[in-house]
Amino acid sequence: MNEHCHRHASETLKKETETETTMQDRRTPSADRSALPFRMELAHPPDVRGRKAVVAGLGVSGIASARWLMQAGAQVTISEIRRLEAFDPKLVTELQSAGITIEIGGHQKETFFQADLIVLSPGVPLGMPLCVGAREKGIPVIGEMELAxxxxxxxxxxxxxxxxxxxxxxxxxxxxxxxxxxxxxxxxxxxxxxxxxxxxxxxxxxxxxxxxxxxxxxxxxxxxxxxxxxxxxxxxxxxxxxxxxxxxxxxxxxxxxxxxxxxxxxxxxxxxxxxxxxxxxxxxxxxxxxxxxxxxxxxxxxxxxxxxxxxxxxxxxxxxxxxxxxxxxxxxxxxxxxxxxxxxxxxxxxxxFRALPNRLEKVGEQDGVSFYNDSKATNVDAAVRSIESVPAPIVLIAGGRHKGADYRPLADAGEKRIRHAILIGEAKNLIAADFSGRIAFSMAGTLEAAVAKAFALAKPGDTVLLAPACSSFDMFSDYAHRGRVFRQAVEALSHG
Structure with a gap:
């Protein structure tokens, strides 16, 4: 796929969105379990003049929502759990100069419960306690896409x-x-x-x-x-x-x-x-x-x-x-x-059609060993598809933040195709438990160390595959960051 195909897919924007997602998840890891179906009615376009609108999340989507709401006559507050140093000071000043209030470092109950409308950025859980409480008070809580x-x-x-x-x-x-x-x-x-x-x-x-x-x-x-x-x-x-x-x-x-x-x-x-x-x-x-x-x-x-x-x-x-x-x-x-x-x-x-970055992307070959980057394989099914798609024997690099899935399907798919697995991140012991007795494995503290160990174990004709089956947020800012580190580690092998 050519560069024109990627012009709208900025990894920087993705990073902002996913960073917000993971920080919300750390605060309310299972909050959506209390979420209930809800209804709301908005005009086309919504009439928000004079209304108090809260936008949860100071990422690109939150900023776009806040700017439209401001232009439409709403009183806008952006609420963000991250601290001020995480943001460009010029951006914060620009938004404040436009009349947008910014609350940094945590969501305020008073702000949410006094709102006429709450707009969630992608990744902010609908089941976050403040959102649940607001909905119980009859305050519409919608996503950025609903407003759009x-x-x-x-x-x-x-x-x-x-x-x-x-x-x-x-x-x-x-x-x-x-x-x-x-x-x-x-x-x-x-x-x-x-x-x-x-x-x-x-x-x-x-x-x-x-x-x-x-x-x-x-x-x-x-x-x-x-x-x-x-x-x-x-x-x-x-x-x-x-x-x-x-x-x-x-x-x-x-x-x-x-x-x-x-x-x-x-x-x-x-x-x-x-x-x-x-x-x-x-x-x-x-x-x-x-x-x-x-x-x-x-x-x-x-x-x-x-x-x-x-x-x-x-x-x-x-x-x-x-x-x-x-x-x-x-x-x-x-x-x-x-x-x-x-x-x-x-x-x-x-x-x-060509592969997108970080999606079963061949990133190098060294001494007869091929290296594939599928950092976007952030769940078990995606990793299984990767294992079934690349040439075997495979030295697999897997692990990261656990998302609640069972890793036995990974062992089922890899039992006859994986020579050895290098496990990293918070989920490494969970994966090891399901691989035990079926697939040989060892541990690594960093992705760079995992690449070096995988290359040492691989033989000519083997494939070293990064297919984590987990999210990246325990060690990286997002899957794209993980993919970049993998590519850099592969490139470093030729200079070693």
Whole structure:
């Protein structure tokens, strides 16, 4: 994928958002377990003149929300748990000069309970006690995405799922650009939706990566085309159980109507029987079945649309490894056809697909050993997909902050493919317990030490794979930071 495809996916923006997420998680690690369904009504656009609006989170999305609310006549306070030294003093001064109050170093009960509206930045838990208390008092508590969709004039293509969201989102954005359309690409991927909402909104489409947390706080979200790629255990530290997480992902379709499209991975057991009323459902899977609209046959994606049209797209130049990326490309194809993109533009996009940084990215080769960076594999299912996709034998580097998942599927996938595992981070002992007696492992205190140890253990023809199966926040600012450290450690081997 070319540089144009990455222009909206700033790792700096992602870092700000994820930093806020992890700090909130440390304070209320299971707060969302008390969250209840809620309703709210806003005008289009919302009339907030003279109202007290609190924005939780001084990240890029919070700033964009605060600026719109200020321009719309609200009395705006930004509430942030991080301390002042974490922020650019010029930014703080600029916001204060615009009339925005900033409370740093912790959320204030009085501020939240006296608000007329509370807007949460992505990653701030809906179940945070102050949010629960505010909702009990009848104060609307919404997410940044909910505010954005009440301002949008542009139709939305939304992508959710446990894994593959960023790849599919970026590829769809590139495909639309290649078809001569203007598309804003953002959301959970990087640039917040509010950034687009407060602008001139001149694009043809918004292509949004959407997380379960955003769906939890956006009851009015209505994408013209919605994609659910897969649902596997993740964020169990933030949900009461896996079923609650599944319901959160399903919510992307709750407001769809006739004329809208819902694209589903029919091979996923949590999507196979999902059949909400309203939209046209397009299903895909690797194998051909009677109900699937897209499947793989003879090196191509074959599509049978409900309208009766038939399409065939060659995979001869498709460069992304793994079965999961074949599923991803089918999702892209069905979505593109659903919104009226010509076959030629779709085929050109398939031929140009390339791995995004930190997503099963080959970063080097040394003495016959290949090194793959999949730092974005922040849950067990993503790490399993990595293990199944790269050449074996594998020396695996895994570990980080535990998110509540079971690591036995990792051992199942790796028992015949992993030569040795180097375990790091807070979860290393939990992973070791599930690997014990099945996969040889050792421990490392740092990622740099893990890379050096992995290279010493690897033999020519082996693959050293960073697929952590955990979040990065115990040792790094975000997954991109972890990926950079891994690349630097690999590069250092050639200078050693």
């Amino acid at each position: 969709v009440h301002i949008f004039r542009t139709p939305v293509i939304a992508i959710t799922g446990t894994n593959g969201k960023s790849t599919v989102t970026e590829c769809l954005g590139e495909l639309l650009h290649g078809a001569g359309l203007k598309a804003f690409v953002g959301g959970n991927l990087g640039t917040p939706l509010m950034t687009y909402a407060i602008g001139p909104q001149t694009d043809d489409w918004v292509v949004a990566e959407v997380s379960s947390f955003q769906l939890d706080t956006s009851p009015s979200f209505h994408p013209r085309a919605a994609v659910i790629l897969n649902i596997t255990p993740d964020h169990l530290d933030r949900y009461a159980d896996f079923n609650a997480y599944v319901r959160s992902k399903h919510a992307i379709a709750r407001n769809q109507e006739p004329g809208d499209h819902l694209i589903l991975n029919d091979a996923d057991p949590h999507l196979e029987h999902f059949d909400p009323s309203g939209s046209t459902i397009l299903r895909y899977g690797l194998d051909e079945t009677e109900r699937r609209h897209a499947f793989i046959r003879d090196g191509a994606v074959v599509v049978r649309m409900p309208s009766g049209s038939f399409h065939r797209f060659s995979l001869g130049s498709f460069a992304l490894p793994g079965r999961h990326n074949l599923e991803n490309v089918m999702a892209v194809i069905l979505t593109a056809l659903a919104v009226g993109i010509p076959e030629t533009a779709i085929q050109q996009a398939i031929d140009r």
